[in-house]
Amino acid sequence: xxxxxxxxxxxxxxxxxxxxxxxxxxxxxxxxxxxxxxxxxxxxxxxxxxxxxxxxxxxxxxxxxxxxxxxxxxxxxxxxxxxxxxxxxxxxxxxxxxxxxxxxxxxxxxxxxxxxxxxxxxxxxxxxxxxxxxxxxxxxxxxxxxxxxxxxxxxxxxxxxxxxxxxxxxxxxxxxxxxxxxxxxxxxxxxxxxxxxxxxxxxxxxxxxxxxxxxxxxxxxxxxxxxxxxxxxxxxxxxxxxxxxxxxxxxxxxxxxxxxxxxxxxxxxxxxxxxxxxxxxxxxxxxxxxxxxxxxxxxxxxxxxxxxxxxxxxxxxxxxxxxxxxxxxxxxxxxxxxxxxxxxxxxxxxxxxxxxxxxxxxxxxxxxxxxxxxxxxxxxxxxxxxxxxxxxxxxxxxxxxxxxxxxxxxxxxxxxxxxxxxxxxxxxxxxxxxxxxxxxxxxxxxxxxxxxxxxxxxxxxxxxxxxxxxxxxxxxxxxxxxxxxxxxxxxxxxxxxxxxxxxxxxxxxxxxxxxxxxxxxxxxxxxxxxxxxxxxxxxxxxxxxxxxxxxxxxxxxxxxxxxxxxxxxxxxxxxxxxxxxxxxxxxxxxxxxxxxxxxxxxxxxxxxxxxxxxxxxxxxxxxxxxxxxxxxxxxxxxxxxxx
Amino acid sequence: xxxxxxxxxxxxxxxxxxxxxxxxxxxxxxxxxxxxxxxxxxxxxxxxxxxxxxxxxxxxxxxxxxxxxxxxxxxxxxxxxxxxxxxxxxxxxxxxxxxx
Amino acid sequence: xxxxxxxxxxxxxxxxxxxxxxxxxxxxxxxxxxxxxxxxxxxxxxxxxxxxxxxxxxxxxxxxxxxxxxxxxxxxxxxxxxxxxxxxxxxxxxxxxxxxxxxxxxxxxxxxxxxxxxxxxxxxxxxxxxxxxxxxxxxxxxxxxxxxxxxxxxxxxxxxxxxxxxxxxxx
Numbered sequence: 001x002x003x004x005x006x007x008x009x010x011x012x013x014x015x016x017x018x019x020x021x022x023x024x025x026x027x028x029x030x031x032x033x034x035x036x037x038x039x040x041x042x043x044x045x046x047x048x049x050x051x052x053x054x055x056x057x058x059x060x061x062x063x064x065x066x067x068x069x070x071x072x073x074x075x076x077x078x079x080x081x082x083x084x085x086x087x088x089x090x091x092x093x094x095x096x097x098x099x100x101x102x103x104x105x106x107x108x109x110x111x112x113x114x115x116x117x118x119x120x121x122x123x124x125x126x127x128x129x130x131x132x133x134x135x136x137x138x139x140x141x142x143x144x145x146x147x148x149x150x151x152x153x154x155x156x157x158x159x160x161x162x163x164x165x166x167x168x169x170x171x172x173x174x175x176x177x178x179x180x181x182x183x184x185x186x187x188x189x190x191x192x193x194x195x196x197x198x199x200x201x202x203x204x205x206x207x208x209x210x211x212x213x214x215x216x217x218x219x220x221x222x223x224x225x226x227x228x229x230x231x232x233x234x235x236x237x238x239x240x241x242x243x244x245x246x247x248x249x250x251x252x253x254x255x256x257x258x259x260x261x262x263x264x265x266x267x268x269x270x271x272x273x274x275x276x277x278x279x280x281x282x283x284x285x286x287x288x289x290x291x292x293x294x295x296x297x298x299x300x301x302x303x304x305x306x307x308x309x310x311x312x313x314x315x316x317x318x319x320x321x322x323x324x325x326x327x328x329x330x331x332x333x334x335x336x337x338x339x340x341x342x343x344x345x346x347x348x349x350x351x352x353x354x355x356x357x358x359x360x361x362x363x364x365x366x367x368x369x370x371x372x373x374x375x376x377x378x379x380x381x382x383x384x385x386x387x388x389x390x391x392x393x394x395x396x397x398x399x400x401x402x403x404x405x406x407x408x409x410x411x412x413x414x415x416x417x418x419x420x421x422x423x424x425x426x427x428x429x430x431x432x433x434x435x436x437x438x439x440x441x442x443x444x445x446x447x448x449x450x451x452x453x454x455x456x457x458x459x460x461x462x463x464x465x466x467x468x469x470x471x472x473x474x475x476x477x478x479x480x481x482x483x484x485x486x487x488x489x490x491x492x493x494x495x496x497x498x499x500x501x502x503x504x505x506x507x508x509x510x511x512x513x514x515x516x517x518x519x520x521x522x523x524x525x526x527x528x529x530x531x532x533x534x535x536x537x538x539x540x541x542x543x544x545x546x547x548x549x550x551x552x553x554x555x556x557x558x559x560x561x562x563x564x565x566x567x568x569x570x571x572x573x574x575x576x577x578x579x580x581x582x583x584x585x586x587x588x589x590x591x592x593x594x595x596x597x598x599x600x601x602x603x604x605x606x607x608x609x610x611x612x613x614x615x616x617x618x619x620x621x622x623x624x625x626x627x628x629x630x631x632x633x634x635x636x637x638x639x640x641x642x643x
Numbered sequence: 644x645x646x647x648x649x650x651x652x653x654x655x656x657x658x659x660x661x662x663x664x665x666x667x668x669x670x671x672x673x674x675x676x677x678x679x680x681x682x683x684x685x686x687x688x689x690x691x692x693x694x695x696x697x698x699x700x701x702x703x704x705x706x707x708x709x710x711x712x713x714x715x716x717x718x719x720x721x722x723x724x725x726x727x728x729x730x731x732x733x734x735x736x737x738x739x740x741x742x743x
Numbered sequence: 744x745x746x747x748x749x750x751x752x753x754x755x756x757x758x759x760x761x762x763x764x765x766x767x768x769x770x771x772x773x774x775x776x777x778x779x780x781x782x783x784x785x786x787x788x789x790x791x792x793x794x795x796x797x798x799x800x801x802x803x804x805x806x807x808x809x810x811x812x813x814x815x816x817x818x819x820x821x822x823x824x825x826x827x828x829x830x831x832x833x834x835x836x837x838x839x840x841x842x843x844x845x846x847x848x849x850x851x852x853x854x855x856x857x858x859x860x861x862x863x864x865x866x867x868x869x870x871x872x873x874x875x876x877x878x879x880x881x882x883x884x885x886x887x888x889x890x891x892x893x894x895x896x897x898x899x900x901x902x903x904x905x906x907x908x909x910x911x912x913x914x
Contacts, residue, residue, distance in 0.1 A: 620742025655850035666839030697866035714900030721907035
């Protein structure tokens with residue numbers, strides 16, 4: 001079964017090629033959509049079979065490396081297109097292909113009638129291909145290939161409706177912003193890869209991690225490697241300081257936001273940190289940085305999400321915030337907790353985005369929640385699934401989000417610091433509050449739109465089925481990781497334990513058995529979450545005046561939050577505009593035109609001048625040539641004489 | 644008896660006279676005649692070597708040099724005639740179209 | 744001074760004289776005549792070297808055929824006197840004189856002061872080598888191939904000369 005691993009990656013590539021070359025000619029939307037969906041679904045099935053086989057075998061035999069072909073062999077450096085199929089990668093593969101196929105199915109309905117239908121599915125398949133390369137790679141170079149590939153597909157998909165405007169610019173501007181900001185992070189990743197090769201002599205995980213076991217904790221080189229990798233992760237996973245692209249990425253179609261910016265691409269950073277767990281375990285300073293940045297981002301993005309009015313923007317900031325949680329988890333050493341949240345987040349965030357897509361579809365591309373309301377009676381199933389997703393993200397007990405978030409909070413308290421727990425819990429409260437603000441303003445209360453002009457309707461079947469499936473998983477997805485203290489068995493952590501064995505050995509975390517403390521903290525955070533839910537629901541359905549009064553009283557703060565802390569403007573002033581000015585005024589006008597062009601022209605003119613002098617040798621008179629003959633003969637005779 | 648180098652010195656002198664004529668004179672026909680002079684100087688030295696060293700190759704070479712000189716004189720003069728037809732001059736200074 | 748030496752010096756001086764005079768004439772016909780004198784003297788010099796056949800052939804071919812050709816062409820072109828011996832006292836002339844003097848000096852150095860050139864006696868075989876029989880024998884055995892090739896050369900020269908000097912056909 002393991003030898004089928006390359007087909008997991010190959011299948012979406014085939015879908016990409018078929019749809020790419022023939023998609024335009026196949027006029028039938030169903031066929032194009034089916035090709036795309038089946039490509040990803042078949043990958044999911046293969047991954048599922050491998051997973052089942054993995055469950056049936058003992059823990060030591062669960063890691064296999066399947067080599068497709070030899071890619072680079074240059075002196076001492078070699079990197080193969082090989083896939084490491086172990087617990088971590090199969091988990092990520094299942095998430096990517098599972099959620100991915102559901103979103104493909106959803107897109108058939110959502111993109112109905114669009115002129116670029118075939119293009120959409122082509123790009124989606126390419127994205128899945130790149131993402132699978134990323135998670136299944138057995139060396140950093142192939143991972144980087146997938147890393148860049150998802151960045152590219154993100155650009156293509158954000159700017160999919162290339163002829164539309166978006167806020168102050170065009171969708172193309174948003175796409176470029178995503179790509180460029182990602183690139184800045186990728187530079188860090190590249191530097192990290194260079195350092196890794198320099199230190200370990202190879203980029204293959206097995207070799208690097210085996211050698212890493214011999215290093216001591218607190219090593220300086222490890223610090224730089226992990227820090228640079230984390231910079232790449234902040235770019236890809238939208239943390240401070242490189243998160244600015246994700247809200248703008250909402251310019252793309254909603255399935256894109258669901259797939260790329262909620263479930264898969266943005267989790268690439270977490271995956272990378274988790275995969276390199278042993279390297280991070282050797283650099284405690286970096287782990288501290290990771291945790292703190294994750295925490296800050298979680299809080300910071302949550303506050304911005306409080307006041308946004310675009311349904312997708314709220315979800316975007318929510319994503320940034322939840323990613324912060326995941327980084328907090330891996331930053332304090334709870335790698336499996338972070339990945340648990342990746343999984344549950346994939347379920348409910350994709351659900352929320354797809355639900356919002358259904359709403360936007362029904363409201364004929366209206367995205368301002370101030371103009372919605374009361375949609376519950378028009379789209380009951382959408383409402384129900386959306387509500388389930390919101391409860392899950394708010395950490396309502398017994399839903400998936402509750403288990404994963406709670407594990408992170410607990411580990412933040414024990415392996416991090418109590419103040420970390422406190423800020424994280426507050427951020428959880430804020431999350432609950434703005435999510436239910438969103439639900440209330442969108443689905444509950446009175447309609448704030450003109451019923452004569454807008455006729456909202458329930459989503460079609462192809463869009464509803466994924467919503468239902470995701471809602472189901474949002475509910476039950478957490479049951480694989482029920483903590484001990486509640487009487488369950490944390491299958492999830494146990495499954496992933498061999499992957500993080502090396503890191504855990506280095507970290508040497510003391511065990512915490514204080515059940516009472518855990519239950520107490522759990523109860524507190526649940527209380528904060530419930531309070532947030534209640535407040536969000538109450539204020540925005542019945543007591544809107546409270547919200548308006550608070551906004552007026554703290555209008556300065558409100559303005560800052562609404563303008564996203566003016567971060568974009570700050571970046572523009574400090575980074576973007578100086579670079580543009582330097583490029584235009586100095587590099588172009590002075591350096592390129594004057595120096596480089598003139599040097600070239602000068603060399604040409606120099607040759608011309610010299611040849612002008614030398615051409616006078618050709619006088620056309622035979623005797624001049626004869627003189628030259630004689631001179632030559634003289635010289636030769638003289639040489640022979642002397643020699 | 645005349646030693647060899649007397650002949651060779653004479654040949655050298657004739658040769659350089661020929662070179663001087665080729666380089667300095669303007670009239671194309673005189674240039675040709677100087678070329679013949681050079682060839683003859685070489686013939687002289689060849690015969691001298693051949694007779695003093697007892698090797699017949701020198702005299703044979705003289706034969707062939709003479710043949711070549713004759714052929715070259717014929718063709719060269721034909722060229723001068725056709726040149727003269729076109730430009731009405733045999734002054735080499737004026738035949739300088741193949742120039743910069 | 745023996746008879747041979749006297750003959751040699753006389754002939755050599757006339758050769759030198761005629762060569763120099765050839766260069767200094769304004770009229771090309773005069774130049775040609777001095778050159779003919781030169782060739783006669785060279786023929787005499789060949790005789791002093793015991794190369795009688797070559798001497799006669801030299802006079803026949805050079806003085807008798809080639810110089811006649813030159814004279815025909817000069818008269819055909821109806822060239823008059825050159826206005827001046829050297830018209831343009833330019834760089835070319837000075838360079839030319841310098842280089843040819845240099846050449847002369849070099850050659851004099853080689854031929855005058857190198858010991859291998861100091862052979863004073865003609866080789867005893869030279870008498871036999873100059874005869875017609877010997878030359879014929881060597882020419883048609885050892886040098887047969889170049890001999891045949893020269894016939895081609897002459898053919899090419901004839902055709903070339905005829906073609907080049909022909910008047911253009913009137914259309």
